[in-house]
Amino acid sequence: MLSSFALLHVACRGQIDYANITNSPEWNCIHTNDSETMFPTNFAWGAATSAYQIEGGWNVDDKGPSIWDTFCHEGGRLVFEGQSGDVTCNSYELWEEDLRCIRQLGLTHYRLSLSWSRLLPEGITRHVNQKGLRYYNKVINDLVASDVLPMVTLYHFDLPQALQDQGGWKSPEIAAIFDSYARFCFESFGDRVKLWITLNEPYVCAKLGHEDGIFAPGVKEPGMAAYLVGHNMLRGHARAWHSYNVLYRAKQGGSVSLAINSDWAEPLDPASPDDTAATERYLAFTLGWFAWPLFVTGDYPEVMRSSIEVRSKELGYQEGSRLPRFSKDEPSLLGTADFFALNYYTSRRVKPGECCPGVLGLKSDQDAEGVVDPSWPVCGVSWLAVVPDGLRKLLKYIKDTFNNPAVYITENGFSQVGPVDMEDVQRCGFYHDIIQEIARALREDGVDVRGYFAWSLLDNFEWADGFSVRFGLFHVDFSRPERPRTAYRSGREYAGIISKYRSQTMVNI
Ligand code: PNW
Numbered sequence: 277m278l279s280s281f282a283l284l285h286v287a288c289r290g291q292i293d294y295a296n297i298t299n300s301p302e303w304n305c306i307h308t309n310d311s312e313t314m315f316p317t318n319f320a321w322g323a324a325t326s327a328y329q330i331e332g333g334w335n336v337d338d339k340g341p342s343i344w345d346t347f348c349h350e351g352g353r354l355v356f357e358g359q360s361g362d363v364t365c366n367s368y369e370l371w372e373e374d375l376r377c378i379r380q381l382g383l384t385h386y387r388l389s390l391s392w393s394r395l396l397p398e399g400i401t402r403h404v405n406q407k408g409l410r411y412y413n414k415v416i417n418d419l420v421a422s423d424v425l426p427m428v429t430l431y432h433f434d435l436p437q438a439l440q441d442q443g444g445w446k447s448p449e450i451a452a453i454f455d456s457y458a459r460f461c462f463e464s465f466g467d468r469v470k471l472w473i474t475l476n477e478p479y480v481c482a483k484l485g486h487e488d489g490i491f492a493p494g495v496k497e498p499g500m501a502a503y504l505v506g507h508n509m510l511r512g513h514a515r516a517w518h519s520y521n522v523l524y525r526a527k528q529g530g531s532v533s534l535a536i537n538s539d540w541a542e543p544l545d546p547a548s549p550d551d552t553a554a555t556e557r558y559l560a561f562t563l564g565w566f567a568w569p570l571f572v573t574g575d576y577p578e579v580m581r582s583s584i585e586v587r588s589k590e591l592g593y594q595e596g597s598r599l600p601r602f603s604k605d606e607p608s609l610l611g612t613a614d615f616f617a618l619n620y621y622t623s624r625r626v627k628p629g630e631c632c633p634g635v636l637g638l639k640s641d642q643d644a645e646g647v648v649d650p651s652w653p654v655c656g657v658s659w660l661a662v663v664p665d666g667l668r669k670l671l672k673y674i675k676d677t678f679n680n681p682a683v684y685i686t687e688n689g690f691s692q693v694g695p696v697d698m699e700d701v702q703r704c705g706f707y708h709d710i711i712q713e714i715a716r717a718l719r720e721d722g723v724d725v726r727g728y729f730a731w732s733l734l735d736n737f738e739w740a741d742g743f744s745v746r747f748g749l750f751h752v753d754f755s756r757p758e759r760p761r762t763a764y765r766s767g768r769e770y771a772g773i774i775s776k777y778r779s780q781t782m783v784n785i
Pocket of ligand 1: 326329476477480537619659687731738739747
């Protein structure tokens with residue numbers, strides 16, 4: 277085992293008290309060298325973006341509109357200051373600037389998403405936008421020529437509006453339509469792309485898009501639509517995975533998965549059986565919702581089904597009418613992930629929910645309330661409590677629960693709000709800590725972590741928060757037409773971390 281790893285002596289910081297440094301610009305990245313860190317020789321060092329968040333060019337060259345175009349233009353100002361991704365980083369025109377950033381960081385991998393409605397303006401393969409195809413071919417070719425491996429997400433929240441007009445993810449037909457889009461992408465790019473993510477964060481699409489209505493398409497149907505959307509997303513994913521498996525795997529040799537977001541969760545009071553049971557429900561309704569069907573049973577977690585059934589009975593719904601059942605006549609879900617793709621941002625301590633019985637909604641079904649431990653600093657956005665060791669615990673949980681899968685951390689990051697701070701020392705500290713936690717997961721817990729993708733390469737359009745929240749390793753000046761990119765201090769430090777680990781790795785092969 278050890279021989280396949282490189283031994284690294286790295287800068288290791290002890291526990292950081294982020295809470296005390298929040299307003300301290302003097303605070304600096306302090307490194308001690310009391311730890312040996314190992315990474316597998318071919319560990320993926322990456323950064324991630326998504327199409328709608330960076331590309332702009334929303335209506336150029338035959339691109340069709342997506343639900344995010346509609347949501348921003350007509351969503352009744354649900355987005356911060358009425359902003360939109362119309363131009364954002366303008367990566368559609370400035371891709372070569374992004375490539376420069378990628379090379380500057382020394383990334384081995386870059387995760388991007390394809391805009392479905394840029395490739396297929398109406399969402400279906402009858403009409404292909406050749407200029408969109410040319411754009412992504414150039415991106416992928418440039419990456420490969422720069423020795424950077426692309427990880428490509430087919431769907432990152434931006435459904436073609438033409439498909440939304442036919443019911444979107446609530447419609448059962450969407451699964452087959454997604455499959456034909458996926459096949460088109462495998463056929464077009466699969467000779468060069470070996471890592472595929474079908475769907476990004478189905479939980480967020482379902483919950484924020486169809487329960488809370490705060491993300492596109494802005495549907496608010498609590499306790500109903502989210503389960504249907506999640507179900508159809510899983511059906512679409514399974515079809516696409518089976519298509520790859522049957523039609524492309526032998527000749528292209530890639531891997532396909534689904535990116536699942538989850539907090540780490542632990543009981544508020546570890547001695548309380550109620551808090552422990554609530555924690556189980558909390559994880560079942562986030563991670564479990566999408567991971568159980570793929571990795572454990574081919575169906576939703578039992579506790580998720582039973583919780584929904586209890587509420588359904590109270591409310592007079594028939595069995596199975598809110599959380600659908602998978603049909604035996606369709607391709608099975610079980611085994612349709614070649615690796616575990618995890619988006620991790622934060623952690624919660626959990627107690628039973630305060631939401632009363634008799635209320636229709638996901639929160640009421642879940643009956644679990646996540647709270648932020650007062651010792652955890654919150655960075656930028658209110659939901660993002662910074663808990664690096666939560667990632668290690670979640671990785672161990674994934675190893676134990678899902679039979680030790682290969683894991684890519686496909687997103688993780690630290691946000692900044694308010695005045696731009698190019699010397700973002702807190703984010704530097706965060707990246708050092710999180711990478712230490714991954715090293716511990718590898719070395720001490722034996723988790724098969726294959727790679728890490730920082731969110732995000734660039735400051736970009738942060739959905740409902742617009743440009744007010746910045747996750748980039750590179751700052752983007754949105755006030756200037758050239759959208760200049762400048763490395764934050766955290767970008768330079770991440771480049772330093774990568775180069776140190778990669779060079780150690782090469783020496784020790
Ligand atoms: C992820 N929440 O989404 C997405 O994959 C990215 O596109 C996004 O920029 C990133 O996280 C940072 O937010 C999330 O409200 C969006 O809990 C919202 C939430 C979580 C994740």
